[in-house]
Amino acid sequence: MVQENTVKNITIADVAEALGVSKTTVSRAISGKGRIGAETREKVLDYIEEHNYTPNVIAKSLAQSKTYNIGVMIPSEYDIIDLPFFQSCLFGIQEIAATMDYDILLTISKPEDTSQLERIVTNRKVDGVILMRTFVDDKQAKMLAKRGIPFATVGGTNVKEAIQVDQDHQSACKELTSILLMKKMKRIALVGGDEKHVVTQKRLKGYLDAFKEAHIPVTEDLIYLGMNNPVLLDQKIEEILKKGADCIISMDDALCGSVLKKLRAEHVKVPQDIKVASFYNSSVLENNVPSITSLSFDEKELGMVACRELMNAIEDKEINRATTLGYQVILRESTLQA
Amino acid sequence: MVQENTVKNITIADVAEALGVSKTTVSRAISGKGRIGAETREKVLDYIEEHNYTPNVIAKSLAQSKTYNIGVMIPSEYDIIDLPFFQSCLFGIQEIAATMDYDILLTISKPEDTSQLERIVTNRKVDGVILMRTFVDDKQAKMLAKRGIPFATVGGTNVKEAIQVDQDHQSACKELTSILLMKKMKRIALVGGDEKHVVTQKRLKGYLDAFKEAHIPVTEDLIYLGMNNPVLLDQKIEEILKKGADCIISMDDALCGSVLKKLRAEHVKVPQDIKVASFYNSSVLENNVPSITSLSFDEKELGMVACRELMNAIEDKEINRATTLGYQVILRESTLQA
DNA sequence: CTGAAAGCGCTTACAG
DNA sequence: CTGAAAGCGCTTACAG
Numbered sequence: 001m002v003q004e005n006t007v008k009n010i011t012i013a014d015v016a017e018a019l020g021v022s023k024t025t026v027s028r029a030i031s032g033k034g035r036i037g038a039e040t041r042e043k044v045l046d047y048i049e050e051h052n053y054t055p056n057v058i059a060k061s062l063a064q065s066k067t068y069n070i071g072v073m074i075p076s077e078y079d080i081i082d083l084p085f086f087q088s089c090l091f092g093i094q095e096i097a098a099t100m101d102y103d104i105l106l107t108i109s110k111p112e113d114t115s116q117l118e119r120i121v122t123n124r125k126v127d128g129v130i131l132m133r134t135f136v137d138d139k140q141a142k143m144l145a146k147r148g149i150p151f152a153t154v155g156g157t158n159v160k161e162a163i164q165v166d167q168d169h170q171s172a173c174k175e176l177t178s179i180l181l182m183k184k185m186k187r188i189a190l191v192g193g194d195e196k197h198v199v200t201q202k203r204l205k206g207y208l209d210a211f212k213e214a215h216i217p218v219t220e221d222l223i224y225l226g227m228n229n230p231v232l233l234d235q236k237i238e239e240i241l242k243k244g245a246d247c248i249i250s251m252d253d254a255l256c257g258s259v260l261k262k263l264r265a266e267h268v269k270v271p272q273d274i275k276v277a278s279f280y281n282s283s284v285l286e287n288n289v290p291s292i293t294s295l296s297f298d299e300k301e302l303g304m305v306a307c308r309e310l311m312n313a314i315e316d317k318e319i320n321r322a323t324t325l326g327y328q329v330i331l332r333e334s335t336l337q338a
Numbered sequence: 339m340v341q342e343n344t345v346k347n348i349t350i351a352d353v354a355e356a357l358g359v360s361k362t363t364v365s366r367a368i369s370g371k372g373r374i375g376a377e378t379r380e381k382v383l384d385y386i387e388e389h390n391y392t393p394n395v396i397a398k399s400l401a402q403s404k405t406y407n408i409g410v411m412i413p414s415e416y417d418i419i420d421l422p423f424f425q426s427c428l429f430g431i432q433e434i435a436a437t438m439d440y441d442i443l444l445t446i447s448k449p450e451d452t453s454q455l456e457r458i459v460t461n462r463k464v465d466g467v468i469l470m471r472t473f474v475d476d477k478q479a480k481m482l483a484k485r486g487i488p489f490a491t492v493g494g495t496n497v498k499e500a501i502q503v504d505q506d507h508q509s510a511c512k513e514l515t516s517i518l519l520m521k522k523m524k525r526i527a528l529v530g531g532d533e534k535h536v537v538t539q540k541r542l543k544g545y546l547d548a549f550k551e552a553h554i555p556v557t558e559d560l561i562y563l564g565m566n567n568p569v570l571l572d573q574k575i576e577e578i579l580k581k582g583a584d585c586i587i588s589m590d591d592a593l594c595g596s597v598l599k600k601l602r603a604e605h606v607k608v609p610q611d612i613k614v615a616s617f618y619n620s621s622v623l624e625n626n627v628p629s630i631t632s633l634s635f636d637e638k639e640l641g642m643v644a645c646r647e648l649m650n651a652i653e654d655k656e657i658n659r660a661t662t663l664g665y666q667v668i669l670r671e672s673t674l675q676a
Numbered sequence: 677c678t679g680a681a682a683g684c685g686c687t688t689a690c691a692g
Numbered sequence: 693c694t695g696a697a698a699g700c701g702c703t704t705a706c707a708g
Contacts, residue, residue, distance in 0.1 A: 009685095011686085012685065012686065023686080023687090023696095024687085024688080024697095025694060025695075027687060027688085028693095031687080034693095035694085036694080037694085040694085054460045056684085056685050056686065057462060057686095058399045058400045058405065058463075058684085058685080059685035059686035059687090060685080061400075061700090062396045062684085062687095062700045062701070063685080063687040063688080063700055064686085064687065064688095067396065068461075068463075069443070069463075072444070076429065087425070090444070091414065094445070098454060101461075103444075103461075103463055104443065104444045105442065106432070106441075106443075106444040107432070107442075108428065108432045116436060119436070123392065123395040123406075124394055124395060125395060125406075125407075254621065257621075257624065257625040260625060261625040264627055283595075284621070284622065287595040287598060287599040289599075349700095349702085351702095359678080360679045361679085361680095361701090361702080362678070362679055362680080362681095362703085363677090366677095366678090366703095372677095372678095372704085373677055373678085374677065375677055375678085394702065395702095396700085396701080396702090397684090397700070397702035397703090398701080398702055398703075400683095400684045400701080400703095401683080401684055401701080401703040401704080402684085402702085402703065403684070
């Protein structure tokens with residue numbers, strides 16, 4: 001009310017002086033730590049409420065050696081742009097972080113490049129980090145482990161210091177494949193991206209599991225990984241068609257989009273001539289005709305869990321070293337029997 | 339080399355003591371500010387290089403009342419998920435910020451909700467902010483202006499304190515509309531999203547401009563804004579078809595995707611029965627058959643410029659109050675003449 | 677060109 | 693239950 005300008009921020013010292021108590025007391029009233037009389041506490045709290053005092057987080061940071069920031073690392077690979085995955089996940093992270101008064105420091109870089117991550121770590125700008133994607137040989141995870149800073153990974157990793165939060169891609173892919181096998185498909189092609197992604201390996205394993213469980217020999221010749229290149233993909237799709245596949249599982253919707261495009265170009269009809277299934281159930285394929293059978297995951301939940309576990313680690317609370325979230329199989333026109 | 343563990347970080351005081359100089363001198367050697375002998379500076383720089391000293395940014399922050407963070411606000415509206423726009427833009431921001439040793443503090447919230455933004459501002463966690471989307475009555479921009487913190491907007495705004503960086507949606511939409519008019523289309527429908535977005539208004543203006551310039555009466559009855567609801571949109575598309583439109587311009591690719599879906603459902607062929615054009619040229623429609631005529635913008639560039647200008651403002655350098663970036667019109671099958 | 681000292685705004689043993 | 697004082701690791705007038 002009486003405050004004329006916002007130039008000068010009120011500090012803990014101002015409050016202490018105004019109330020005739022020590023800074024220690026004010027600090028304790030605010031933080032809730034340490035013994036303090038209920039009456040004194042009330043008095044302080046009322047005062048700061050009225051004069052809307054807000055603590056200087058930077059000063060707090062310095063005194064406590066904490067930043068109240070968590071780093072979030074997004075890989076800058078081109079295909080990422082296409083997937084709404086990261087955005088949904090980020091929403092979840094932010095939602096949890098905000099309730100704990102933490103903020104998100106965003107970093108984007110290539111997975112082999114640890115420099116951005118090193119920067120925020122050596123600059124002491126974060127208390128922990130979340131890696132949004134894991135790799136088979138994960139430089140970033142290793143670096144964080146070596147430096148001893150708490151971190152969570154979205155996706156599995158063999159770096160044991162990590163707090164892992166993952167969707168069950170293996171079971172998901174296994175169930176999808178099993179269903180397709182039960183639908184009497186014999187030659188099911190699997191098309192995937194970078195083999196260095198842990199998630200690619202998990203899906204492959206699920207695919208193989210399904211065959212094993214059904215006692216059907218795996219169609220090894222129909223497994224195509226590393227299909228990040230559209231030209232290469234087109235070429236391999238032709239190969240797949242020649243080999244007489246009756247179904248193609250794509251490991252993500254962007255990939256599946258490219259597959260569908262190629263099939264159209266080749267005048268191969270879905271699902272009449274060949275069945276198609278995908279991962280993610282994202283908006284990328286939302287408008288496709290026919291509708292596409294897909295595996296669906298809750299990405300926001302994934303972000304929330306990762307953030308919550310990381311916060312627990314930062315605050316030395318109990319944590320789950322590894323959490324696995326569920327999935328849904330959504331059957332649609334693209335795998336309909338003739 | 340000799341360092342056995344990373345537990346204890348080396349400080350400016352350690353360096354000073356080891357070298358027999360004052361902390362002031364060390365500080366000056368590092369920052370480059372203030373007079374200092376070339377020889378002394380060398381000595382200090384060599385030492386910190388060798389012992390890989392890294393400054394504590396938090397301490398620096400407190401002393402300078404600077405955070406070396408910029409806040410980036412992403413609106414949490416559902417349709418955002420679909421557009422790769424923000425991700426590309428973020429890449430650009432990060433690229434510039436990193437070179438200046440700044441980091442990105444990410445915030446996500448509803449446009450009417452200023453609480454998240456207030457939090458990072460009152461917590462003094464950022465030196466400036468970038469708003470990734472503007473609104474006709476922009477609460478967040480107004481709040482930042484009132485608080486006197488430097489900010490840039492991606493998109494236009496009437497809040498004069500803002501540093502505006504925008505794509506020329508008005509000219510883009512005008513040129514697209516003009517081309518369609520020249521192609522002898524008479525009844526061009528315009529379908530757009532939220533009228534409260536500044537960008538929606540700009541596109542509308544461009545559309546109207548084109549008619550005016552061509553001395554053709556505007557097809558007012560074919561303008562449909564606020565089409566964020568799929569059910570509503572479907573209904574309006576039927577209306578548009580009944581009214582005999584020969585073309586539909588959609589204000590973004592997600593919207594256009596829904597339009598195309600509805601047209602397919604109604605067995606209306608593109609481009610034979612009706613032409614279609616869109617904005618953004620994003621991956622969302624990449625695989626559509628026919629290919630879709632679209633306006634294309636350089637989103638990464640947009641982020642880079644916004645970030646650069648904001649940094650200049652923060653460091654009290656000269657700034658451009660408003661920057662407008664170009665666009666491309668990409669003509670494809672969806673507007674081909676019969 | 678260099679340094680002693682105060683200051684940024686908090687927290688936290690330690691003592692009472 | 694409360695406080696004086698030291699400390700977090702920098703920067704920056706001020707003086708020499």
